[in-house]
Amino acid sequence: xxxxxxxxxxxxxxxxxxxxxxxxxxxxxxxxxxxxxxxxxxxxxxxxxxxxxxxxxxxxxxxxxxxxxxxxxxxxxxxxxxxxxxxxxxxxxxxxxxxxxxxxxxxxxxxxxxxxxxxxxxxxxxxxxxxxxxxxxxxxxxxxxxxxxxxxxxxxxxxxxxxxxxxxxxxxxxxxxxxxxxxxxxxxxxxxxxxxxxxxxxxxxxxxxxxxxxxxxxxxxxxxxxxxxxxxxxxxxxxxxxxxxxxxxxxxxxxxxxxxxxxxxxxxxxxxxxxxxxxxxxxxxxxxxxxxxxxxxxxxxxxxxxxxxx
Ligand SMILES: NC(=O)c1ccc[n+]([C@@H]2O[C@H](COP(=O)([O-])OP(=O)(O)OC[C@H]3O[C@@H](n4cnc5c(N)ncnc54)[C@H](O)[C@@H]3O)[C@@H](O)[C@H]2O)c1
Numbered sequence: 001x002x003x004x005x006x007x008x009x010x011x012x013x014x015x016x017x018x019x020x021x022x023x024x025x026x027x028x029x030x031x032x033x034x035x036x037x038x039x040x041x042x043x044x045x046x047x048x049x050x051x052x053x054x055x056x057x058x059x060x061x062x063x064x065x066x067x068x069x070x071x072x073x074x075x076x077x078x079x080x081x082x083x084x085x086x087x088x089x090x091x092x093x094x095x096x097x098x099x100x101x102x103x104x105x106x107x108x109x110x111x112x113x114x115x116x117x118x119x120x121x122x123x124x125x126x127x128x129x130x131x132x133x134x135x136x137x138x139x140x141x142x143x144x145x146x147x148x149x150x151x152x153x154x155x156x157x158x159x160x161x162x163x164x165x166x167x168x169x170x171x172x173x174x175x176x177x178x179x180x181x182x183x184x185x186x187x188x189x190x191x192x193x194x195x196x197x198x199x200x201x202x203x204x205x206x207x208x209x210x211x212x213x214x215x216x217x218x219x220x221x222x223x224x225x226x227x228x229x230x231x232x233x234x235x236x237x238x239x240x241x242x243x244x245x246x247x248x249x250x251x252x253x254x255x256x257x258x259x260x261x262x263x264x265x266x267x268x269x270x271x272x273x274x275x276x277x278x279x280x281x282x283x284x285x286x287x288x289x290x291x292x293x294x295x296x297x298x299x300x301x302x303x304x305x306x307x308x309x310x
Contacts, residue, residue: 003027004227005075005117007063007108008082010034012181013123013174015046017079017220018056024224027055031071033062035100037084038184046181063104068111077227080108081123083151086185087273090147101150102157109161119168119230120158121223126175126212126239126278128152133175133212133278137237145273155237162235170226170233175241175280179216179300180307188213188251188301192308194263195255201263205270207249212280214242215295215303225289232288241280242300243293254301 004021008014009030018028030050034040050056059071063082072078084090084100105122112120126133127148128141143149155171162169182189194201214222222240226233246254256263285291295303 001025001027002076003029003074004077004079005029005031005071006079006081007031009050009058010043010047011081012046012183013177013216013219014081015050015181016216017081017223018050020217020220020224022050022053022055029057029059029071029075031059031061031063032082033060035084035096037086037089042184063108064099068107069115072111072115072117075117077119077121078108078112078117079121079123079223079227080105083123085147085183087127087145087147088185088271090145090150091272094146097146097150102153105154105157109157109167113161113165113167119170119227119234121170121172121227122155122158123223124155124171124173125151126173126241126280127275128155128173131276133275134281136281137173137239137284147273168230168234170235171237172223172226172240173237174219175214175239175278176211177214177216177219179304181216182304187248188304189308191252191255192305195259195261196309198261199264200266201252202266202268203248203252204268204274206267207252208247209274210245210247210277210279212241212245212278213297213300214240214280214293215300218242218293218295222285222289222291225291229289236284236288238285238289239280239282240285240291241278241282241293242295242297243282244297245279246297251297251301254298255305258298258302258305
């Protein structure tokens with residue numbers, strides 16, 4: 001049993017990761033500031049099951065300003081997920097992206113150097129690649145949104161602390177995560193909500209943008225595999241994505257079949273900073289970590305639909 005700090009534990013991915021760590025017999029210290037990007041009530045629901053476990057301890061703290069050393073006491077491993085996610089608002093609310101994504105990462109790295117941990121796993125994004133995210137981890141990094149730029153800056157900080165202070169690090173780049181508890185600003189969440197409520201679904205662009213969607217439980221499994229096999233993962237960067245590529249039009253068809261409802265679809269302009277195509281090349285994670293996503297897009301969307309429809 002190891003004690004893990006999970007930052008952003010009340011969020012979408014962080015809450016699933018914490019649950020799966022606990023199911024694997026580990027202890028989790030979860031930290032979150034309930035940044036009001038989406039309602040606190042939803043994040044409290046994400047935490048509800050965790051709060052019942054005696055191997056989970058929750059600390060409400062803002063990593064931009066609160067004292068970090070007490071959070072790290074007895075912690076052996078850090079999973080750093082806390083971030084201001086979502087690219088759209090990064091054009092207009094840059095301060096929040098700069099502080100939550102860059103400053104927070106630097107403060108946490110500085111604290112972990114002073115209170116050493118065995119492994120710092122940093123959660124990054126396919127957005128660091130730019131408009132097309134279709135290659136392996138050596139693909140040139142050219143983010144096209146302020147969000148992606150702050151996440152890339154955070155990666156560079158992780159690498160600088162690793163190289164200069166001997167901090168054992170791993171960077172995991174996630175590709176479009178979906179499933180129960182998906183953030184309410186994310187595409188599939190909006191599509192499902194609109195479909196269930198009989199409202200028009202606005203698709204940005206012509207619907208041909210494609211994603212290598214990652215079911216959230218598969219995603220958490222990938223992160224845990226990196227943590228449980230440090231000899232394979234330390235000093236490495238991994239893409240963590242799903243196995244299938246689907247475009248927006250195909251997702252809407254699946255959702256209509258699953259619900260038996262006819263969607264009303266309108267097309268709007270493509271959004272600034274949106275990626276055109278992401279296809280996770282997960283060869284390295286497969287090879288070194290034995291990572292193999294299990295969930296088909298149909299099963300994953302059905303699970304998200306069941307959660308949103310409840
Ligand atoms: N969801 C995806 O598809 C996706 C894709 C690629 C990468 N990621 C990355 O995964 C991570 C988790 O994303 P998510 O979708 O679960 O987002 P989320 O918004 O649901 O979770 C992030 C959590 O971090 C917390 N947080 C932010 N700033 C904080 C601060 N200063 N102090 C303490 N807590 C703070 C927020 O309150 C939130 O609960 C992020 O690093 C994100 O960049 C997510």
